[in-house]
Amino acid sequence: MIKKEIYESAVSRRDFLKCGMAAGAGLVLPLYIDVRMLSAAETSPDLVVVQGTPAAALVKTAVDGLGGMGRFVSKGAIVVVKPNIGWDRRPEFAATTNPEVVASVVRLCYEAGAKKVKVFDRTVNDARRCYEQSGIAEAAGAEGAEVSYTDERKFKDVKIKGMALDKWPLYTELLEADSIINIPIAKTHGLADLTMAMKNWMGVMGGRRGRIHQRLDESLVDLARIIKPALTILDAVRILTGSGPQGGRLEDVKTINTIVAGVDQVAVDSFGATLFGMKGENLGYLRLAQDEGLGTMDLTKTIINEIKL
16 A cells, blocks of 8 residues: 555545535545545546556556546547557566556557557667567557557657757657557656656657757656647556666566556656655656646645555
8 A cells, every 4th residue: 555644635525525424424434535436427536546466457447447448538549558668678677568557558448449559669679679578569469459660750840849849750650649548667767766657758759869868857848748648557567666767677676566547647657756755846857847737746636546456
């Protein structure tokens, strides 16, 4: 269980009144409401955090807690599912998104009526090895996803006019999708401290993207101005606590069997920071993103439903 001391959950007036009525009847309600007991019309959490096993059940429970995949994927939609496939590592090293998580998201998209689900990433290491070693190509392909390597001809300049980026080549298949679902893995990073949802957009950048490390926080916020995922699902089944982002040492991997899902990628990353004993305010790009109105890192202003399977 994530310790409550790290953050407080904001309770809406409706839920406050429910708690008050329950208290009057001699009942005690938990601070975090199990969304499986409420209809979508009765609750609208900002984040759903699910712990347990197996990974596929965590994903489904988290998405259902937000109203179901049909809220994010329309019938006949072209959907991009963006995992982290950047490194030539097997899943147990927690450098890439868990393949079971990716497969589960793809399956839910098709169940919601998606016409096509595309999975890709511009990798750091050799793409073929990354796709194979991560297990993502096989797992996503088995669920019917169109798994492809990025094609340099499909990057086009996009005007950003941000704090650090005026324009940058981004991947057209992401930009043209009907719906985008971001599924990063939670891990440490030598420059950004942590890499999660916002940092995962480096995988759709063309050109010499390493240059953004000179003004990394500002650049990540600039990307978030342009890329608007319908849903963010943070894979924390295994987290990489050291040697990130590439990893390579099993002693740096911690298994916590957790999925964090939400619409606000800033809030998802802020909660993700707590998994490492940090707060959102410790990450420069989250402070900037909140200042720019791109989301909230203040978890006291979010409704968070925690579920244990």
